Amino acid sequence: MQETSYYWASVPKREPRKPLSGAEQVDLAVVGAGLTGLSAALEAASAGLSVAVLESEYVGFGASGRNGGLLCPGFAVSPGDFGLDQDSQAGLWRLACDAVDLLHQRRQSLGIDCDWQPGYFMSAGKTSHMRELADYHEELEGLGYRGTQMVERAGVQDYVGSPVYKGGLFDPHGGHLHPLKYTLGLADAAEAQGATIFEGAPVQRIDADSAGHVVHTAQGQVRARHCFVANNAYASGLLPQQELYILPVATLIVCTEPLEPALAQVLTPSRACVDESYNILNYYHLTADNRMLFGGRSNYNGRIPADIAASVRPRMEHVFPQLKGAKIAHAWGGHVAITLERTPQVGRTQDGVLFAQGFSGQGLALSGQVGKVMAQAVLGEQAGFDLFAKLPHKAFPGGKALRMPLQVLGMLYYRLQDLLP
Numbered sequence: 001m002q003e004t005s006y007y008w009a010s011v012p013k014r015e016p017r018k019p020l021s022g023a024e025q026v027d028l029a030v031v032g033a034g035l036t037g038l039s040a041a042l043e044a045a046s047a048g049l050s051v052a053v054l055e056s057e058y059v060g061f062g063a064s065g066r067n068g069g070l071l072c073p074g075f076a077v078s079p080g081d082f083g084l085d086q087d088s089q090a091g092l093w094r095l096a097c098d099a100v101d102l103l104h105q106r107r108q109s110l111g112i113d114c115d116w117q118p119g120y121f122m123s124a125g126k127t128s129h130m131r132e133l134a135d136y137h138e139e140l141e142g143l144g145y146r147g148t149q150m151v152e153r154a155g156v157q158d159y160v161g162s163p164v165y166k167g168g169l170f171d172p173h174g175g176h177l178h179p180l181k182y183t184l185g186l187a188d189a190a191e192a193q194g195a196t197i198f199e200g201a202p203v204q205r206i207d208a209d210s211a212g213h214v215v216h217t218a219q220g221q222v223r224a225r226h227c228f229v230a231n232n233a234y235a236s237g238l239l240p241q242q243e244l245y246i247l248p249v250a251t252l253i254v255c256t257e258p259l260e261p262a263l264a265q266v267l268t269p270s271r272a273c274v275d276e277s278y279n280i281l282n283y284y285h286l287t288a289d290n291r292m293l294f295g296g297r298s299n300y301n302g303r304i305p306a307d308i309a310a311s312v313r314p315r316m317e318h319v320f321p322q323l324k325g326a327k328i329a330h331a332w333g334g335h336v337a338i339t340l341e342r343t344p345q346v347g348r349t350q351d352g353v354l355f356a357q358g359f360s361g362q363g364l365a366l367s368g369q370v371g372k373v374m375a376q377a378v379l380g381e382q383a384g385f386d387l388f389a390k391l392p393h394k395a396f397p398g399g400k401a402l403r404m405p406l407q408v409l410g411m412l413y414y415r416l417q418d419l420l421p
């Protein structure tokens, strides 16, 4: 992944951090050095707790260092679909807005230069999608979320130079950034507050202990009063019961060579990021150095194809005929953890291990807030945790063996819906 991603090509090379060896004792052990785990580590270390982060590979190896960089305020579904009462919907919506503020507050106060660019355009591929976006717009206004505006077909060209959309909804509070720069910045900040990050340290087992938990890697153990597992789509059997609630879906990204400024200006005049109202959607934006970073083609069988560029290019050229034959400089893929409900799942196992997963493609900002809420729960402040934990969740039907084939069938149905007028 490090060899093929635009993100890794655009940050300075780093020395790996040390793996765990021997025994450590801390207040909080965090499994996974993505945005969720690092956010919890930063928050807890800033409050004076001793923190160890254990990462199988390296900081940013998972979705946090690979994602599309789109900051889309809110959740993957609208609050009305949470299956909760109105007060809980409003409370969760506030936490999602706080997630955006938290990201900005951190990148500014910690001095993380991560190519922030405001503006998020939700495009409508069909006329019926315009009606759904108008309903969503109304719902947001009802929640007191101001500033979004509906865009009719004639106005689309102000945001995106593509012939394929019927209109959209513009959100000035959204935008995009370089997610790896932000993730690496959070890791540095957590360390500056005293947290220790171990790389090349896959956690094999977590045992309950009279004083809390013992977290085992092949070369060492960490005794911790509290343990938080933040391994999301890259989970591999550590909390097997929890993994039944998420499905790791593969999604692919390509990035062109830098484009001529005049062409870049035509493709997204506002430089906003764009996603689509389809079930299987494209998402894209211009990078700071004028490349088109284009994500699309989700594989619900979890597989990343060998030739990612060949897989994504037709989708990019459909949206932007102007990019026909454009040179693709980088191509990579990654896994998104989705839940059946498309809302994140937050909770505690019977042994008291905290976990958070299933941001369903919308974790760039939410993961930071969830990480913060987990640290607050460890510090005895439960309100945010309790609100997230209210979100109802069901395991994927079919158990571990059949959830994938059943979901593939389900997605064929949704793909058909996308293709119908």
Ligand SMILES: Cc1cc2nc3c(=O)[nH]c(=O)nc-3n(C[C@H](O)[C@H](O)[C@H](O)COP(=O)(O)OP(=O)(O)OC[C@H]3O[C@@H](n4cnc5c(N)ncnc54)[C@H](O)[C@@H]3O)c2cc1C
Residues within 6 Å of the ligand: 031, 032, 033, 034, 035, 036, 037, 054, 055, 056, 057, 058, 059, 060, 061, 062, 063, 064, 065, 066, 067, 068, 069, 070, 071, 072, 201, 202, 203, 204, 230, 231, 232, 233, 234, 235, 236, 238, 251, 252, 253, 283, 295, 333, 334, 335, 336, 357, 359, 360, 361, 362, 363, 364, 365, 367
């Ligand atoms: C290609 C792609 C595009 C996306 N685009 C967007 C987007 O544009 N906008 C958006 O909001 N969201 C997007 N997402 C989703 C978003 O990136 C995630 O929701 C978010 O990064 C989740 O962060 P995390 O820290 O929970 O998980 P991750 O970043 O995946 O981190 C989990 C970490 O846990 C480690 N780990 C796993 N098991 C163990 C173990 N046993 N021991 C130690 N470590 C372990 C992994 O190595 C990994 O580094 C995208 C995701 C992908 C893959």
